[in-house]
Structures are given as C-alpha cells and as structure tokens.
Amino acid sequence: MKAVLVEEPGSVNVVSMPDPSPAPDEVVVQVGACGICGTDIHIIDGEFPPTVYPIVIGHEFGGEVVAVGKDVEGFAVGDRVGVDPTLNCGACYYCQRGMGNLCERWNAVGVGHHPGGFAEFVAVPERVVYPLPEAMSMKAAALIEPVSCVVRGFHRLQPQTGESYLIYGAGPMGLLNAQVARYNGASTVALIDINRSRLERAKQEFGFEHVATSLDELRNLAPRGFDNVIEATGVTKVAERAIDAVKRRGKLLLFGVCPPGEKASYDAFKIYNEEITILGSMAVLNSYGPAIDIIAAGAIDTDRMVTDTYTLDQFPQAEAHVRSGKGLKVQAAGTNA
Numbered sequence: 001m002k003a004v005l006v007e008e009p010g011s012v013n014v015v016s017m018p019d020p021s022p023a024p025d026e027v028v029v030q031v032g033a034c035g036i037c038g039t040d041i042h043i044i045d046g047e048f049p050p051t052v053y054p055i056v057i058g059h060e061f062g063g064e065v066v067a068v069g070k071d072v073e074g075f076a077v078g079d080r081v082g083v084d085p086t087l088n089c090g091a092c093y094y095c096q097r098g099m100g101n102l103c104e105r106w107n108a109v110g111v112g113h114h115p116g117g118f119a120e121f122v123a124v125p126e127r128v129v130y131p132l133p134e135a136m137s138m139k140a141a142a143l144i145e146p147v148s149c150v151v152r153g154f155h156r157l158q159p160q161t162g163e164s165y166l167i168y169g170a171g172p173m174g175l176l177n178a179q180v181a182r183y184n185g186a187s188t189v190a191l192i193d194i195n196r197s198r199l200e201r202a203k204q205e206f207g208f209e210h211v212a213t214s215l216d217e218l219r220n221l222a223p224r225g226f227d228n229v230i231e232a233t234g235v236t237k238v239a240e241r242a243i244d245a246v247k248r249r250g251k252l253l254l255f256g257v258c259p260p261g262e263k264a265s266y267d268a269f270k271i272y273n274e275e276i277t278i279l280g281s282m283a284v285l286n287s288y289g290p291a292i293d294i295i296a297a298g299a300i301d302t303d304r305m306v307t308d309t310y311t312l313d314q315f316p317q318a319e320a321h322v323r324s325g326k327g328l329k330v331q332a333a334g335t336n337a
C-alpha cells in the first residue's frame with residue numbers, strides 16, 4: 001500500500017509498504033478521507049516531542065472495514081467507521097482514574113508510535129473504532145476527531161445556555177469552536193483574527209456577524225467582556241492577552257497548542273478579584289461519540305469546513321497548502337474516496 005511516512009523530522013515521503021494485517025483485537029480500515037492537522041505539521045518539523053520516528057502520520061480519518069481480527073465482535077467487513085486516535089494504556093495512574101487523555105504511557109494513532117491514516121489501510125484496536133451514521137460522508141467522518149477535541153474543551157468549560165463567547169482564531173479549530181458554541185445555546189459568538197479573509201469567511205459562509213481584528217472593536221458588543229473566551233490560535237502572546245476579554249467570573253479556555261516552555265503572565269489580583277477561571281483542554285476524552293452525534297445532528301457545516309481535497313500521492317501539495325494558511329480543512333484521501 002501507499003502511505004505518508006515521516007522518516008525523521010524534515011523527511012516526509014509517499015512510500016510503498018506492506019498492507020497491515022489485523023492483530024486479534026484489531027480491525028483494518030481502508031481510509032476514505034484523512035484531514036491534515038497542525039499537529040501533523042509539527043511532527044514533520046520535529047516539534048512534537050511524543051512522536052516516535054519513523055511514523056505514518058494522520059489521525060483525523062474515517063473509512064471502511066476491510067478485515068477483522070479473530071477476537072473482534074462489534075464490526076464486520078464493509079462497516080463504515082470513524083477512529084478515535086487515542087491509544088491510552090488503560091492501566092496507569094491517570095487511566096485508572098478516568099483521565100485517559102493524560103495517560104502516562106500516552107500513544108495515539110498517527111501521532112505517537114502507531115501508524116496513522118495517511119495510508120490506504122490502517123489497523124486499529126476495535127475499542128477505538130466507532131460505527132458511522134449511514135448518511136455521514138467520509139469528508140465529515142474525517143472531521144469527527146477535530147470536533148471531538150472541541151467537545152472535550154466544552155466538557156472542561158461547562159458553559160451555561162445563554163452565555164457569550166469570544167473565540168481567538170478563525171481558522172479550522174476556531175470555526176469548529178464557534179459552531180459548537182452556537183449549537184450549545186450561546187447568546188453571542190464573536191471571533192477575532194488578524195487575517196481579514198478568515199474573518200470574512202466566518203461572516204459570509206458561517207454566519208458569524210461579530211468578527212474583529214482586535215478586542216477594542218468588540219467593546220460595544222460586550223462592554224463587560226465575555227463569559228467564555230476560547231484561545232484557538234496557539235500563540236502564547238494571544239493566550240496572555242485573551243484574559244482582557246474575560247468577564248467577571250468568566251472563563252478562559254486554552255485550547256490552542258502553544259509552544260512548550262513559553263510563559264504567559266497574568267495579573268494574579270485580577271484572577272482573584274474577578275473570580276476568573278483559566279482552563280486547559282487536552283485532545284480527546286469520552287468526546288468522540290458525542291462529536292459523531294452532534295455532527296449527525298447538524299451542528300457543523302462539514303461541507304464548508306473542508307475546502308481542499310487531495311489524493312494520497314499529492315500529500316506534498318496538500319502539506320504546502322496547509323502551510324500557506326489558505327483554506328480551512330485540507331484532506332488527503334485513500335484510494336476509494
């Protein structure tokens with residue numbers, strides 16, 4: 001089969017390798033579509049410490065079951081499925097306490113040390129495989145994982161119906177957060193980005209009328225700030241300044257992946273005096289199933305979220321496209337999509 005192999009940081013190639021065969025507890029999925037994520041770019045650039053090289057990347061994918069191991073009971077050849085890439089060990093301190101996303105032996109499909117979805121086929125344990133609703137396209141299936149990260153963020157945030165939201169970043173993750181906020185009963189959803197074309201798209205294509213390049217432009221809309229501020233740029237300076245947008249007793253969710261080691265400084269008195277909460281949200285935890293359900297219910301405009309589709313052979317072009325910052329979700333598909 002063909003697969004996108006990152007040999008070592010900086011070396012990424014479409015290579016030919018043996019088709020996987022399933023271990024007793026695994027199913028083999030023929031990949032229908034796989035999305036490129038910022039994490040894939042970090043892995044290619046050697047900026048994601050947990051990755052063990054060489055690795056076949058790709059952790060946002062759906063496909064069709066083509067083989068099942070002898071102990072698999074829940075799936076059969078021909079089933080259309082999505083895959084939660086999380087491969088927590090189930091036995092460490094955190095896993096035993098229900099915090100599998102914080103596993104001490106952390107691993108994930110296409111990210112840690114298990115081959116991923118930028119391949120024609122991928123073998124994964126049955127426990128991370130989910131059946132897809134009949135009407136869900138492969139394009140939408142490859143969006144479940146990023147949406148499941150957003151759902152995890154909302155499980156952390158625990159917002160109330162009728163609250164206001166400000167999202168920093170109008171890229172793919174910012175727009176997914178904004179759509180989940182709207183679906184979740186938001187009174188107001190505003191977005192800030194320095195890229196005006198992204199703001200224009202958020203407004204014209206996704207119907208978010210409150211867009212701005214700085215917080216100052218939103219002071220009339222929310223003179224006291226916002227109940228929920230979600231940082232989805234991964235820029236440490238933005239994570240720092242985002243505190244200025246939080247209303248008294250409001251919450252700041254650090255959703256974007258900032259570079260490790262960089263420091264943000266906050267006015268400790270303000271956090272005390274205004275009862276502000278700052279939260280982190282890490283990947284996926286019990287949120288892949290709910291992500292399938294809200295996508296099936298229409299929470300996300302999946303057609304508009306996927307702006308560009310490439311074949312597996314065209315991975316270098318797809319990667320260049322993501323790096324250019326143009327478009328939203330870029331997907332590269334397996335053979336049958």
Ligand SMILES: [Zn+2]
Nearest residue numbers: 037038039060
């Ligand atoms: Zn991702």
Ligand SMILES: [Zn+2]
Nearest residue numbers: 089092095103
């Ligand atoms: Zn564990």
